[in-house]
Amino acid sequence: MIDFTLTEEHKMVKKASSDFAKRLAPQRDKILLSKDHRQATDFLKEAWKGMGELGLLGCIIPEKYGGNNTGLMTMVMMTEEMSAQGVGTPIIVTTMMDVACLLRCASEGLKQKYLPPVAAGDMRLAFALTEPDAGSNAVKIKTEAKKDGNIYRITGQKIFITGADVADAMLLVTRTTSYEDTAKQGKPRFYGLTLFMVDMKSKGITMSKIPIHGFEGAQQYVIYLDNVEVPASQLVGQENMGGIALFNSLNPERIIAAADAVGISEYALHRAVDYAKQRKVFKDTPIGAYQAIQHPLAESRIELEAARLLTYKAAWAWDQGLPPPEVGKWANMAKITASDMALKCVDRAIETLGGYAFSEEYGIIHLWDMARILKTIPVSRENVLNFVGEHVLGLPKSY
Numbered sequence: 263m264i265d266f267t268l269t270e271e272h273k274m275v276k277k278a279s280s281d282f283a284k285r286l287a288p289q290r291d292k293i294l295l296s297k298d299h300r301q302a303t304d305f306l307k308e309a310w311k312g313m314g315e316l317g318l319l320g321c322i323i324p325e326k327y328g329g330n331n332t333g334l335m336t337m338v339m340m341t342e343e344m345s346a347q348g349v350g351t352p353i354i355v356t357t358m359m360d361v362a363c364l365l366r367c368a369s370e371g372l373k374q375k376y377l378p379p380v381a382a383g384d385m386r387l388a389f390a391l392t393e394p395d396a397g398s399n400a401v402k403i404k405t406e407a408k409k410d411g412n413i414y415r416i417t418g419q420k421i422f423i424t425g426a427d428v429a430d431a432m433l434l435v436t437r438t439t440s441y442e443d444t445a446k447q448g449k450p451r452f453y454g455l456t457l458f459m460v461d462m463k464s465k466g467i468t469m470s471k472i473p474i475h476g477f478e479g480a481q482q483y484v485i486y487l488d489n490v491e492v493p494a495s496q497l498v499g500q501e502n503m504g505g506i507a508l509f510n511s512l513n514p515e516r517i518i519a520a521a522d523a524v525g526i527s528e529y530a531l532h533r534a535v536d537y538a539k540q541r542k543v544f545k546d547t548p549i550g551a552y553q554a555i556q557h558p559l560a561e562s563r564i565e566l567e568a569a570r571l572l573t574y575k576a577a578w579a580w581d582q583g584l585p586p587p588e589v590g591k592w593a594n595m596a597k598i599t600a601s602d603m604a605l606k607c608v609d610r611a612i613e614t615l616g617g618y619a620f621s622e623e624y625g626i627i628h629l630w631d632m633a634r635i636l637k638t639i640p641v642s643r644e645n646v647l648n649f650v651g652e653h654v655l656g657l658p659k660s661y
C-alpha cells in the first residue's frame with residue numbers, strides 16, 4: 263500500500279526544525295542586511311551546535327554513532343523546514359552528502375571518527391570535486407594521489423568549494439590512475455577515482471576565497487593541495503573504485519538540494535501570500551483578490567507539492583538502499599523539478615511585492631540568486647536532462 267501519512271517522528275522533526283529556525287530567523291535577517299561574513303560564520307557555528315543538540319544532524323546516522331537513524335526522508339524534511347523559515351545553509355548539503363558516503367563506503371574507523379561529532383553538531387564537512395577544467399565532466403579531474411608506503415601524497419587544485427573556511431574536513435575526490443591511463447587500459451571512465459577524508463588543516467593546503475554573488479550562508483574557495491600527506495587509513499572505499507563511493511554522495515546531495523529548493527519556495531510563497539492579503543492598491547480590495555496575482559500563487563502551491571512529492575520519493579529510494587543508478591534517477595528528477603519550480607515561485611513572489619521586492623530590507627530579492635544557483639548546481643539542468651535522456655529513456659549520447 264502507498265501511504266502518504268507522515269509518521270509521528272516526521273512530525274516531531276518538522277516541528278522541532280521549524281521552531282528552531284523561527285527562533286533564528288530575526289538574527290539571520292539582521293546578518294543578511296549587514297552582509298558581514300564574520301557575523302554569518304559565528305551565526306552558522308551557533309546554529310549548527312543548536313541543530314546538533316536537537317538531534318537534527320543525526321537523521322541519517324545510526325544510533326551507535328550518536329545519530330537517530332530516522333533516514334534521509336527526515337533529513338529532507340528538516341532541510342525544507344529550515345529553508346522555509348529563510349535560515350537554510352548549504353553546509354547541511356555538503357556535510358550530509360559526505361556522511362551518506364561514509365555510511366555506505368567507509369571503514370569502521372572512519373565512521374567512528376567522523377559520524378559522532380557531526381551528529382553532535384561539533385563538526386562540519388566540505389566536499390571537493392570540481393576543478394578549473396572539470397565541472398560537469400568530473401571524470402576529467404587531475405588532482406593526483408600517489409601512494410608512498412602508508413600515506414598518499416596529494417597534489418592538485420579544487421575550485422568552488424563551499425564552506426572550506428568553516429569545515430573541519432573534506433571529502434576529497436582524486437585520481438590514482440589518470441584519465442588518460444584509464445582510457446589506455448580500456449577501463450570505464452569512472453575508474454581511477456579515489457576518495458579521501460582530508461583534514462582542512464593538513465600541511466600543504468592553502469585556500470583563497472572566490473567572491474560569489476548571492477549564495478547565502480556559505481562562501482566558496484579555491485583549494486590548493488601541494489604534496490599533502492594523507493594516511494592510507496583516510497581512504498574512503500577502494501583505491502581506483504571511487505566512482506561507486508562518489509555516487510553514494512552525489513545522489514543524496516541532489517536530494518537535499520531539491521529539499522532546499524522546496525523550502526526556499528515555501529518561504530517565498532508564504533511571504534507573497536501574506537503580502538497579497540494586506541496590500542491594497544485600488545479601493546479596499548487586497549491585491550490577492552486579483553487573479554493576475556492569485557492564480558500564479560495558486561500554481562506555485564500546486565507545483566511546490568509536486569516537487570516535494572518527487573523529492574520524498576528520491577529520499578525514500580535512498581532510504582530503501584536501492585542501487586545508486588536507481589536512486590540517481592529519482593534524485594536527478596527531483597533536483598530539476600524542484601529547482602525549476604523554485605525559480606518560478608520566487609519570480610511570482612517578486613511580482614507580488616512589486617517594487618518593494620527589490621528593496622533589500624524586504625528580504626525577497628536575494629532568494630532569486632539562491633533559486634537560480636540551484637538550476638546550475640550541484641548538477642546543471644542540462645546534465646540532468648542528459649542523464650534522463652540516456653539512462654532513463656535509453657537514448658544515445660551526443661557528447
Ligand SMILES: Cc1cc2nc3c(=O)[nH]c(=O)nc-3n(C[C@H](O)[C@H](O)[C@H](O)COP(=O)(O)OP(=O)(O)OC[C@H]3O[C@@H](n4cnc5c(N)ncnc54)[C@H](O)[C@@H]3O)c2cc1C
Pocket residue numbers: 356389390391392396397398399421422423424425474477482635638639640641642643644645648661
Ligand atoms: C555557489 C557554488 C557552490 C559550489 N559548491 C561546490 C562544492 O562545494 N564542491 C564542488 O566540488 N563543487 C562545487 N561547485 C561547483 C559546481 O558543482 C559546478 O559549477 C557545476 O557542476 C558545473 O560545472 P562548471 O561550472 O565547470 O560548468 P561546465 O561544466 O563548464 O558547464 C558550463 C555549461 O555547459 C553546460 N554543459 C556542460 N556539458 C554539457 C553537455 N554534455 N550537454 C549540455 N550542456 C552541457 C552546463 O550545463 C553549463 O550550463 C559549486 C559551484 C557554485 C557556483
